[in-house]
Amino acid sequence: MKVLLTGAKGQLGSCFQDRLPAGWEVWATDSDVLDITDLEKVKRAVIDYQPDFVVNAAAFTAVDKAETEHKTAALINETGPKNLALAANEIGARLVHVSTDYVFDGEAITPYIETAKTNPLGVYGKTKLDGEIAVSQIQPDALIIRTAWVFSEYGNNFVKTMLRLAQDRETLGVVSDQFGCPTYAGDIAQAIIVLLQKKSAGGIYHFCGDEMVAWNEFAEVIFSSALRQGVLTRKPVVNGITTAQYPTPAKRPKYSVLDCEKIKNQGVILSLWKSRVDEVIAASNNK
Template sequence: MKILLTGASGQLGRCFQDRLPEGWQLHAFGSAELDISNKSQVEEIVSSLKPDAIVNAAAYTAVDKAESEPEQAAKVNTQGPQNLALAARAVGAKLVHVSTDYVFDGQGNHPYLETDATNPLGVYGKTKLDGENAALAALPEAAVVRTAWVFSEYGNNFVKTMVKLAESRDALGIVSDQRGCPTYAGDLANALITLLKVEASGGIYHYGGDREVSWFEFADKIFDVAVAEGRLEKKPALTAMTTEQYPTPAKRPAYSVLDGEKIKSLGVALSDWDAALQDIIRKF
């Protein structure tokens, strides 16, 4: 299997490269080598490589910054997947594209199904939703995998931020009224590999952690593990905060748990994020 990977320097991109199955051939592109918003560059690279599959791990992921840069976010999150889907179609390649729980407004109280109504609250979620639709319109056989609360040993993420903050602060306030499922990018990478192996049919799939928490509960768990692993001397005092007390430029869904039954039926295990947390904190 010849794979073209975009966003190779991001969390998912790096985890995907670490897990490439034996015998698969990988052509990994960072944003400097392949800008997915550049249609002619995408066409040129895809048509010359003729991959069997494109894995799109590239995205504009700065949720708050997107509010003041909507055009740039749309170029990467909407035109990017459209460019990739059109180029994949032209060479007969599969496409696995990754999207987000932020396509939902978070007003639900049961895990979101792939068929549930979307209603993004901010620019990031809106541009990602438009990207899903653009990719599927150009290539209905594409697999679009929505995920959530991604962390890893690479890049910037909530786990790293918490551990770093605790090095200099004795007390932290953490939002406790937003709930979701943390997802280890390595598990997500394995899920994408399985989708390619089983030749999953086109459409949307939800993939996330196997247990829901609030950001407060997630932080509490991170500090327990960091202390147990000797990464922190002591746990900071934690105060639960409301979203209202911690305003951000982009609104975030209060409840964004994704129902993973559809992807599980293909033999994909949901992310055991508790186990991953121990592993990656050891690696920090």
């Protein structure tokens, strides 16, 4: 199998390369090699490389920055996947695209299924939703995986931010009224590989970690793990604060738990995120 991977230096892109099954070949590209917003370059790359699958791990993921950089966010999150779908169609390659829990408004009280009504609260979520729509219109057989609260040993994420802040802060205020499921990027990569290997039907699949938490509870799990592993010598006190006490440019859903039954039925194992936090902290410690 030949895979053209975009966003190769991001969290998911890096984890995907680490998990490539034996016999699969990958051309791992990032924005410096293949800018997904450039249709001609995308088409040339796809036609030249002739992949079986195009896996799009590229995105504009700065949720707050997107509020003021609408045009760039739309180019990367909507035009980019649209270009990849158009190019993939030219050679009959299958596209895998990744989206977000932020397509929902967070007003639900039970986990969101794939067909639940979308209503993004911010520019990031809106541009990601537009990307999903473009992909599914151009290539109905494409796989679209919505995920949430991504962390890994690579790039920037909540686990790394908390560990950094813990170095010199004795107390931390962390939001306690937004609920979601942390997800390890390596498990998303594995889920994509399983769906491709099983030739799962096209459409949207939800995939996230196995347990819901609020951000302050996520922070507690991180600090306990770091303390246990000797990465921290003391645990900062985590004070739960409300969203109102921590205003951000982008509004975020207060509840964005995804129902993962559909992907589980394809044989995909959910992300056991607490043990993944242990592994990511151990890996960061060894670097």
